[in-house]
Amino acid sequence: MRFKLTLLPTGSKTTVPFNYQYALAAVIFKKVAAADEQYANFLHQQGYALNNYSKHFKFFTFSNLEGRFTPQQNALLLQGNQTGFVLCCHMPEFAAHLITGVFTDQLISIGGSGAVGRFRVEQIVSLPAAFKDDDEIHTMQFKPLSPLVVGRTNAKGNDDYLSPEDEDFIPLLHINLADKLAVAYNDSYSGRIGIKVKHEPGKLKSRLVTIKEGTAAETKVRGFFGFALEMTAPGRVINFVLDVGLGGMNSMGFGCVEVK
Structure with a gap:
């Protein structure tokens, strides 16, 4: 919704x-x-x-x-x-x-x-929803309405925030989405989802956002925007992505997407 x-x-x-x-x-x-x-x-x-x-x-x-x-x-x-x-x-x-x-x-x-x-x-x-909540396969392009966050844990146990140009960006995005789907539907839709980055030359940008600014729990998160993602997946999955977002920290206003 x-x-x-x-x-x-x-x-x-x-x-x-x-x-x-x-x-x-x-x-x-x-x-x-x-x-x-x-x-x-x-x-x-x-x-x-x-x-x-x-x-x-x-x-x-x-x-x-x-x-x-x-x-x-x-x-x-x-x-x-x-x-x-x-x-x-x-x-x-x-x-x-x-x-x-x-x-x-x-x-x-x-x-x-x-x-x-x-x-x-x-x-x-x-x-309106993009598609019926069914298993028919569709291909759709998304663009971020808020910075999209993908983190990779480094040797110190902290997250490195990845650009869509990083080779681990898509694999980690897949894993995050599969985890969400498993909770929502008890099905990770393994093998039924394809995601590609669609670069827009000169438009890729990032934003460093401070969460809980000025408190002991203050953290900084970097998200990326100015690019598109092409997804091939069942209609139910595409609607789910539109409803919950992609990547991490969605409830803090990251990874919200819309159909391009």
């Missing part, structure tokens, strides 16, 4: 933090919690998994904020009278709680180090 949220600023001069992803994720969790605090706690603390030993996933993601922003000394200044973002999720209960939470209180604050932007949710529009 995919939704487009339109946000209207409540003040005349609206700024958001440079690193707004964590703050926006917190807003989403807050709206879900307003409808069902127990479910929000489960999602935040655990998430979905095959068992206690498998990877856990939250099965939602969101895009960058849309619209034009200009850098200020310590924030991004919104140019124009609205912004918005695409929010995607796989679990129906997540969507139901989010919508209930938003309509209970349409005001949100996207705040962090350097700025707090206050908005009213003007509209939520449901976006």
Whole structure:
């Protein structure tokens, strides 16, 4: 399920933090919690998994904020009278709680180090699915709506964040997707998914994003955009990718994609 949220600023001069992803994720969790605090706690603390030993996933993601922003000394200044973002999720209960939470209180604050932007949710529009949830094979190109993160653990136990030009980018992307599918469908769809990078000369870019900025848990994550991915897969898998994103840290606003 995919939704487009339109946000209207409540003040005349609206700024958001440079690193707004964590703050926006917190807003989403807050709206879900307003409808069902127990479910929000489960999602935040655990998430979905095959068992206690498998990877856990939250099965939602969101895009960058849309619209034009200009850098200020310590924030991004919104140019124009609205912004918005695409929010995607796989679990129906997540969507139901989010919508209930938003309509209970349409005001949100996207705040962090350097700025707090206050908005009213003007509209939520449901976006159509790309295909039927079936096993018919399709080929589709995706482009990132937010930086796509693929990490490779180095000798020190830390992640090196890979460019789409790295030879391990696609294999690790495959593994991550297979893990998600195994949790969602109890089927990794092994051998039925093909992914290729479609380079766009001169357009590849990366962004270094700080998560939990200014706290003891601060981390920096690098994601890439300005490229496309071609996927051949069953319609169910393509819809799933659109609903949950590709790569890592989807619930922090990374790896959200749309059909190119």
